[in-house]
Amino acid sequence: MSLPDYITDIKDFLTDHGFPEQMEAAVILGSGLGSFGDKIENSDSIPYADIPSFPQSTVEGHSGSLIYGEIAGKPILAFSGRFHHYEGHDFAKTVLPVQLARAFNVEKLIISNAAGGINFRYRVGDLMIIDSIIKQYVMISEPAQHTWDSSFEEYAREVKQIARNLSIETHLGTYLYVKGPHYESKAEIRAFRRMGGDAVGMSTAPELIEAAKLGVKTAAISLITNAAAGVTGAKLDHAEVKEAADQKKEVFAKLVEGLIKDF
Template sequence: MSLPEYIPEIKSFLTEHGFPEQVDAAVILGSGLGSFGDHIENSDTIPYEDIPSFPVSTVEGHSGSLIFGEVGGKSVVAFSGRFHHYEGHDFAKTVLPVQLASVFGVNKLIISNAAGGINLRYHVGDLMIIDSIIKQFMMVSEPAVSTWSSRFEEYALEVKQIARDLGIETQMGTYLYVKGPNYESKAEIKAFRKMGGDAVGMSTAPELIEAAKLDIKTAAISLITNAAAGVTGEKLDHAEVKEAADKKKEVFARLVKGLIQQF
């Protein structure tokens, strides 16, 4: 599969600034989860705005920097902040981190996000391993669903076992993608629950589809940072995201480090 010409150009820029030609693992950090960067050893950080052809993340809770270093002897590149369609980026640009991971030859990609809980059994602070997605209003091509779905479900089961071995409790469920940026209405959440959605968010699905097209082994984890509209009757507030992420950051970091080593 051919990649946009700016992807190898970005790689050249990064290797000229000390990045290696090949990296073991890549991590995309969602809202409020950027503190994982503190767990990367011997790190080198480059702001997105300093990288040619790189978009700039404008969302609260996304620092907007690329971090390279090591975790347990494995070379890791972490994207502290992502690019959302609702920020004005076309879908081709939102998957830039996945494409860059591909040209660095990563053998595992870990995608995280903050999501609203739809499943009434979920609680704020739960970690949900994504084993399926529902795509709403997304205009991107995708690989053959049969092969991708079965393979991704296998990856999710592997992540579940690694989490269990680490003593970390997780949920497993379906992530429903919406374009945003507004939170969903009560009626929409009710409909999404009937469709089979367990959590809802404004990212990740395009990245998962791109990773499948590029044949990258991928784990995807949602941190349930708030109950979706109509679940509790409380008004939704982005501050909830940061608060929930802060409470779970050490458990999240332990799971990601385990995945870097074992996935």
């Protein structure tokens, strides 16, 4: 499948600035998880604002820079900040990191996000490997169901085993995508739970669908950074997201490093 012309232009710009032609892996870092960039060796970064045709990330907890370097001697790209539909980007732009990863011929893509826990068994700080998604909106053209959902579940099981080998506890669960930017109401969360959702968030689903279209092997991990509305009596606050991510950053980094090596 062909990529948009601006993806080729972006890659040319990056290779002119010293990026290698091919990368082993790419990582999309969710809210509060940008500290993973500190684990990248021999790294350099370029602010999104300096890259032609690149949208800007405006969400607190997203630094808005593209990092390249090495993990375990393997060249990787890390997107420290993503582009949400609720920021005013159309869905075609929200999947730009996936398309750019494909342009660099990555062998694996790792997508992360901060999500609200719907499942009563989940606790703040838990990691959930996404093995299915529920989407309420038409986002982008999608491949036939059998070409992505079955492989998606297979990848999730592989990620689960890698986490187990690293003695990292994880859940397998369903991610329910909402547009945002507002947190959901208690009534919506009750409905989402009945629908089978385990966690809810405002990203990732468009990226997963685009990765399936492009044939990119992908792992998706949610860090449960807060309990969704109605699960506890606490008021939802974005500061809670950042705090939970900071407490889990070492475990998250260990899992991502393991996936870059073994996934």
